[in-house]
Amino acid sequence: MSQCVGVDVSESMVELYNAKAKSQGFTPEQRAAHVGNLLDPSDASPTALSDAQFSNFDVAGVGAGFHHFDDAHLAAARLAQRLRPDGGVLFILDFVAHEADPDHGATKGVRHHGFTEAQMRDVFERAGVGRGFEFRVMDEDVVFENARGVGKHMTRRVFFARGERA
Numbered sequence: 619m620s621q622c623v624g625v626d627v628s629e630s631m632v633e634l635y636n637a638k639a640k641s642q643g644f645t646p647e648q649r650a651a652h653v654g655n656l657l658d659p660s661d662a663s664p665t666a667l668s669d670a671q672f673s674n675f676d677v678a679g680v681g682a683g684f685h686h687f688d689d690a691h692l693a694a695a696r697l698a699q700r701l702r703p704d705g706g707v708l709f710i711l712d713f714v715a716h717e718a719d720p721d722h723g724a725t726k727g728v729r730h731h732g733f734t735e736a737q738m739r740d741v742f743e744r745a746g747v748g749r750g751f752e753f754r755v756m757d758e759d760v761v762f763e764n765a766r767g768v769g770k771h772m773t774r775r776v777f778f779a780r781g782e783r784a
Contacts, residue, residue: 629653631651632651632652632653635651636650636651639651652666652667652672653666654666654667654672656693656696656697656700657687657688657689657692657693657696659689659692662696672700673699673700674700674701674702674703674706675700675701675702675706676701676702676705676706676707677701677706677707677708677709678697678698678700678701678706678707678708678709679697679708679709679710679711680693680697680709680710680711680712681711682711682712682713682776683712684710684712684730684733685712685713685728685729685730685731685732685733686727686728686729687729687730688729690729690730690733690737690741691740691741691744691745694708694710694741694742694744694745694747695744695745695746697745698745698746698747698783701747701783702783703783704783704784705782705783706747706782706783707747707780707781707782707783708742708745708747708780708781708782708783709778709779709780710738710741710778710779710780711776711777711778711779712732712733712776712777712779713731713732713733713774713775713776713777714732714733714734714755714774714775714776714777715731715732715733715734715737716731716732716774716775717731718731719772732774732775733777735753735777735779738751738753738777738779739751739753742779742781743781746783746784747781747782747783747784748781748784749781749782749783749784750780750781750782751779751780751781752778752779752780752781753777753778753779754777754778754779755775755776755777756775756776756777756778759773759774759775759776760773760774760775760776761773762774
């Protein structure tokens with residue numbers, strides 16, 4: 619089964635995702651999107667995500683969006699809580715620490731200008747998913763052409779980090 623829970627996702631985007639899944643022959647048990655907020659510090663157990671289907675995952679991850687979270691430690695901890703207790707894996711694919719470009723339109727909503735290996739290790743360990751921690755930097759940079767439609771190119775080095783829940 620594949621579940622997709624988005625951050626900052628509208629109901630219409632979820633409906634579109636689910637309609638496309640249905641048109642491709644998937645049942646809701648096989649592939650479905652849901653809306654919920656795991657990042658509200660005042661709500662450790664959001665009702666929208668309290669069903670058993672939203673826990674005990676083998677793998678949970680964030681792809682190229684972790685730098686947008688206000689509290690990286692909270693985000694990792696909340697995802698780690700959803701993993702199966704022994705050996706569930708958290709992964710993060712994001713940008714290596716870099717200098718901020720205040721004139722670049724793509725900085726809107728950015729809370730962190732990438733992460734170092736030490737920062738990621740700390741995030742994973744504090745979230746309880748530090749066992750088997752790995753941090754690998756891609757060999758080549760990623761170039762975003764016409765980033766955010768402002769005519770500038772943005773070049774970033776990307777890393778992949780993973781760790782297991784002990």
